[in-house]
Amino acid sequence: MKSIFTKLMLTAAVIASPVLATADDHGDDLTYVLVSHAPDSDSWWNTIKNGLALAGEQMGVNVEYRNPPTGDLADMARIIEQAAASNPDGIITTLADYDVLKGPIMAAVDQGIDVIIMNSGSPAQAREVGALMYVGQPEYDAGFAAGQRAAGDGVGSFLCVNHYISSPSSTERCQGFADGLGIDLANQMIDSGQDPSEIKNRVQAYLSANPETDAVLTLGPTSADPTMLALEEIGLSGDIYFGTFDLGEEIVNGLKSGVINWGIDQQPFLQAYLPVVVLTNYDRYGVLPGNNINSGPGFVTKDGLELVEKYAGEFR
Template sequence: MKKFLGSLAVAALAVGGFGMSAQAADEKIVLISHAPDSDSWWNTIKNAIQVAGDQMGADVEYRNPPTGDLADMARIVQQAAATNPDGIIVTIADYNVLEGPIADAVDKGIPVITINSGTQEQSEKLGALMHVGQPEYDAGYGAGKKAAAAGVTSFLCVNHYITNPASVERCRGFAEAIGTDLGDQMIDAGQDPSEIQNKVAAYLSSNPDTGAVLTLGPTSAHPTLAALKDAGLNGEIFFGTFDLSGEIADGIKAGDINFAIDQQPYLQGYMPVVVLTNYARYGVLPSGHMNSGPGFITKDSISFVEKYAGEYR
């Protein structure tokens, strides 16, 4: 593919530099996430937009609220729209908070693609071109079905980003798949690793019959692993997590984690840049939304996936 693209570029130069002038256009695209600076999971998306930007000849900027504050995120969307970029890629971390700024950007004629958080229905209401992400309730439900097959009837959902409604949908889907109400089986874990570890330990101590643990990403998975090891429960309690990291991969190989739910964040960053660049240049647009997940990474598949963790997976 690289040889083909290189030959194409040479051919374009040979016919008078048309390809060079198109490449120099450098469409301006902004990706705005809800993630705080401390959330390393987003490194894969940052890598994806850089790769896509380099390949497409587009200028892609990543912006986020440093602390994860959604009011700050809303202001960032407004600021980005004021620069009239060729496209905005944005998460719907909270529809009520972000509805106004995103809809205003669409009303200005800025093409918008939503990713990651939120639903396809919300994306359509906002007037976005498409949504690239994982149906969160379905992902949680699929994880819960695996747990139910193992006999799980109760669980702890460790939610490190409870202000994001999509995170609650993950927990709710899991609960309903194992035939229970979510109730108080979800804790607001916060972002601090020590605090998360202590909260998990306290819950399991008070609820010793807990059948499974579900974490919503590396931020909550890593401290939960530590809590289980301290309690001598690693490998003894059913453990599913969303997303992937090197430490999660090691946990899967060791048998401490049953599976990781892969929403393929690389696609969430890469595909919108490709789509928006082609839309700006040629007016072409795929029909419909794109589900990037869920997929399930287990001990059987981890050997292939782990070498790309944090970069492409």
Template sequence: MNTIFKTLAATALAVASTVGAAQAEGERYVLVSHAPDSDSWWNTIKNGLALGCEQMDVECEYRNPPTGDLADMARIIEQAAASGPDGIITTLADPDVLSGPIRNAVESGIDVIIINSGTPDEAREIGALMYVGQPEYDAGFAAGQRAAGDGIESFLCVNHYIAQPASTQRCQGFADGLGVELGNQMVDSGQDPSEIQNRVMAYLNANPDTDAVLTLGPTSADPTILALDQMGLAGDIYFGTFDLGGDIVGAIRDGVIEWGIDQQPFLQAYLPVVVLTNYHRFGVLPGNNINSGPGFVTADALDLVAELAGEYR
């Protein structure tokens, strides 16, 4: 663990020790995500949850729908609430599907923090304590403005989780940042790596004048790296992505990917545990929501990120 995290851990442990002497322990928190089992990006979320719970000396559990089905996620939230935890940390991947179960949990007296998906306004509307995450449209818009400054006018957005509205918000924000229509520049790639690779190649073969490719995380970025390499376009076509992972970091270093948008998933799980524990033990709560991103990771500052990618970044 690097120096920053060692310092953070030591500080949190000291706080936890003081808390243990002054307050009863035994808080229990459940984090419910929308991620399918196949999405390795969420390992960083799990690491943040585990470290936060260890340091604050609380019991925690991670739950998710194995296939990413949001109706299944809604049932998991209901089950988590029925188990009577002190708090639920959850994503708001689709307000139409998830707002009801989350609002019911709040009304039953369970404190909720929304992370990752959704917006601060949506979190407030359903009664959550706060929001910790990256507003997805804003992140996409910032990426689009950055790409526009680099001369980009057209793109392919590889959407591997089109059932989640936040994914489309990323693509739409990018298009708006460029000042162009999204139209058919977004494709539903699915989550199978071979299918993603084939669909990227098919689109670029049919649209050879495409200036750029935007992917929404390692699930779509990793096969796209392979597709561009097979087509002889690696390093020649403008390529940006959301989120980080080992292959993404390597592609940034090699000049294949221009930038990765880091929403700092570690903080999205770690901070809610700290916030909830201090709220339940001392009644203190930050006055504002926490934007964990976006931050652009480029080849200019890659060493520390590369060391921690997939674990804490």
């Protein structure tokens, strides 16, 4: 017969032993669909795809990425409807145009599908459509912070190269920048389109017609890369103040060379990765963060570029 002391020691050992939770019997057959507004031509979204895939692998769930090939928002609305019809456990979606996309998103919520808004839109709009939360960078706030930074550097006028003018969130970046500078946006924003040659030509035409322009603001690699070529051809490379949203291989090179003063990192990896983690834990254990998650803005300069350069276009 075991002594009372031995029994107490065994009992204490059982109580003290950690209980390791696993995904077994906790919703290990979950599927989440991420719908973006990005056209196939926009390489910036590769980071989103990588974050989504890694989260799916680490959490042991199924993930899908869907988007309108040309970036057409009406097409995106139909894709959200199709995603909801497949009855996934959750939908992660951008809210690039509230008026166009609110209908299918709210219909998905009414159907009982959990939704998280990421990348574009706002926390307020996420609440209005019934989403669980918002994960992303408030675009106006990011533009405003960039404008304040530029104002501190002596900028008083600028050109905003908007390559996705049909998306209200893109315009919010330009408007925020103008407000941060304390000036009117007026005609300082151009619709550049997405063709690299057209972007380069339109930037050169604007700067030729407005030689007093202090700065250039681009909204991502799609507009930043051709703008760098435009500035080089007209002899302004490194001589005009240049800020950009987002990161990419050529943007990192521009930061290193001093052609670009700063890039705004909204950390797109987190915008795709975190919603999968949140949804998985919500479905498995009923836990949910109490607040929205701001993934940016963060300013990247040529100082401290080591990890950014290493993972640019992949995870940064």
